[in-house]
Amino acid sequence: MDWHSPDPGVVPVTPRSRLSDATWTAFTDTLRFIVVPLVLIDLVTKSYPELTTAFMPDIKLYIIFFGGMITAASTLEVSNEPGTWKRLLFGLTALGFVCMWLFIALGGGIAEFTYGPYFVRFDMSKIVYIMLFGVSLKGLLVYSTFSTHKHYLDDQEHRRKEERAAERAPARPRPLPRSKPSGPAFSTMSKMAFEVSHDDSVGYAPPPPPPPEPKPFQRVLAFKECPICGAKASPKEMTCKHCGAWFPKDTIR
Amino acid sequence: MAARIRLLQMAIAAVNIAIVALAFTSIWPFPHGDFKVNLPSPNEVTWTYSDGMVHVTAPYSIDNGGYYDVHDLTIDYIVFNSSRYLLANQTIPIGDIPAGQITSSEIDFQFDLLRLFNDGAMGMVFTDDLLTFVVDVSCGYTMDLVKFEATYQVSVPWDALIRSYGPDWSRSHLPDSIPPTNLPPYSVAYWLNTSDILAGLPPAQVTLTLIGNTTGVLMSGSTTILLGGDNYGIVTFDSSALLQYTDVPYALRYDLQVAGFIWTGTVPIQGWFP
Numbered sequence: 001m002d003w004h005s006p007d008p009g010v011v012p013v014t015p016r017s018r019l020s021d022a023t024w025t026a027f028t029d030t031l032r033f034i035v036v037p038l039v040l041i042d043l044v045t046k047s048y049p050e051l052t053t054a055f056m057p058d059i060k061l062y063i064i065f066f067g068g069m070i071t072a073a074s075t076l077e078v079s080n081e082p083g084t085w086k087r088l089l090f091g092l093t094a095l096g097f098v099c100m101w102l103f104i105a106l107g108g109g110i111a112e113f114t115y116g117p118y119f120v121r122f123d124m125s126k127i128v129y130i131m132l133f134g135v136s137l138k139g140l141l142v143y144s145t146f147s148t149h150k151h152y153l154d155d156q157e158h159r160r161k162e163e164r165a166a167e168r169a170p171a172r173p174r175p176l177p178r179s180k181p182s183g184p185a186f187s188t189m190s191k192m193a194f195e196v197s198h199d200d201s202v203g204y205a206p207p208p209p210p211p212p213e214p215k216p217f218q219r220v221l222a223f224k225e226c227p228i229c230g231a232k233a234s235p236k237e238m239t240c241k242h243c244g245a246w247f248p249k250d251t252i253r
Numbered sequence: 254m255a256a257r258i259r260l261l262q263m264a265i266a267a268v269n270i271a272i273v274a275l276a277f278t279s280i281w282p283f284p285h286g287d288f289k290v291n292l293p294s295p296n297e298v299t300w301t302y303s304d305g306m307v308h309v310t311a312p313y314s315i316d317n318g319g320y321y322d323v324h325d326l327t328i329d330y331i332v333f334n335s336s337r338y339l340l341a342n343q344t345i346p347i348g349d350i351p352a353g354q355i356t357s358s359e360i361d362f363q364f365d366l367l368r369l370f371n372d373g374a375m376g377m378v379f380t381d382d383l384l385t386f387v388v389d390v391s392c393g394y395t396m397d398l399v400k401f402e403a404t405y406q407v408s409v410p411w412d413a414l415i416r417s418y419g420p421d422w423s424r425s426h427l428p429d430s431i432p433p434t435n436l437p438p439y440s441v442a443y444w445l446n447t448s449d450i451l452a453g454l455p456p457a458q459v460t461l462t463l464i465g466n467t468t469g470v471l472m473s474g475s476t477t478i479l480l481g482g483d484n485y486g487i488v489t490f491d492s493s494a495l496l497q498y499t500d501v502p503y504a505l506r507y508d509l510q511v512a513g514f515i516w517t518g519t520v521p522i523q524g525w526f527p
Binding site: 117118119120121122123124126127130131133134135137138140141144145148 | 257258261262265268269272273275276279280283395397398399400401402403404405406407
């Protein structure tokens with residue numbers, strides 16, 4: 001169980017830090033769930049041989065088994081990237097094993113003690129169930145960590161896909177507007193810009209031509225269309241054979 | 254996001270701290286001795302006898318020095334003798350004990366020893382026995398989240414009410430032959446060793462009868478003997494009447510009435526013709 005992991009929503013975890021986290025988790029969980037409990041059980045059973053619980057005869061075996069499962073599940077949890085289903089699965093599995101381990105270690109909440117003429121029985125199973133509830137609340141944390149990172153990972157993946165798609169997709173030329181030939185009307189008149197010639201008498205001089213803009217890649221067509229009537233013409237033509245309009249300069253080769 | 258997780262962590266930590274505090278305050282008073290059940294020891298058990306009934310009292314106390322109230326405190330006990338004969342059983346509901354209070358009372362019961370005697374169970378009247386008390390204390394603690402049960406079993410020695418009885422021939426004076434050469438009055442001393450708890454009761458009634466060898470009952474006499482400890486009484490016979498018999502008395506029949514117990518028996522006369 002990654003009890004000590006930093007706030008996962010903020011700091012991205014690199015593979016190397018995950019490895020060190022997993023090692024540290026394996027070490028600390030082995031200490032917390034196997035080594036220290038075994039020492040304590042040894043002390044208690046030697047100091048109070050009259051104390052018995054439901055699992056007392058094989059409690060060391062149970063502690064080693066469930067402690068080992070907790071350590072394995074926690075290590076696997078920390079080894080996986082936050083936000084992955086594997087990490088959620090191992091996190092919840094480790095939590096389940098912690099509950100079982102706690103239940104075994106506390107003898108199900110029922111302890112019996114015999115000394116001399118006295119026989120004392122404590123039934124604290126309700127408190128043990130409350131403790132299990134408290135431990136299982138960590139499941140919310142595991143799920144919350146999962147969901148937070150899942151959003152983060154999904155956003156990242158989405159962005160990456162978009163970038164990849166943008167890199168792969170070719171630039172499409174903008175389709176030119178097609179106009180149908182029609183009768184004489186202002187709307188059908190030539191839309192070509194006209195140049196006002198230089199006239200010293202009125203003191204007019206045309207503005208300098210704008211700097212050439214970088215043009216996007218355009219497919220070279222084998223013909224050109226008249227901007228007035230839409231009739232097709234050879235790129236070399238200067239005027240439209242259909243309506244007589246002048247082709248723009250840049251379309252003439 | 255980070256703030257939400259931090260808040261969740263803090264909430265979980267707060268809940269877990271509260272649970273640990275609850276568990277600790279529920280369990281700690283028991284090993285620490287703040288919650289104590291003082292059940293009676295053998296030397297605290299007292300016995301009295303009256304009108305065939307044995308009255309037993311045994312004190313107990315329960316000290317609730319913990320943090321929570323004790324709920325539904327109940328004391329059950331059963332008492333049986335060495336032959337597993339059930340003498341008494343009872344359930345005493347005590348109820349709740351607030352935190353910091355001590356409740357003390359006593360187990361109080363009686364059993365009809367005379368009825369046992371009349372039913373043929375004479376063991377406890379004439380021989381020492383061992384009475385086993387099994388006391389079971391059960392209660393709820395920490396809002397009934399903890400169930401506590403303590404069973405205490407103790408064996409208390411029971412002294413026989415009538416330890417021994419019989420004629421004391423060394424203090425008796427009977428005719429030594431037919432016709433007797435020793436002088437009257439003729440008498441038989443009878444002793445009775447009873448339990449101290451019978452002291453103060455009306456004295457025992459002892460009736461002795463001389464049984465002849467061929468004629469049967471020769472004559473009888475009575476006396477009273479004090480109860481409690483070792484006492485004796487002397488039955489004096491009518492010597493002139495006794496001298497008229499030519500039969501040889503060979504046995505002494507006794508009829509005893511001690512604290513309501515009545516029984517009879519016959520013993521041979523020793524030293525009638527030494």
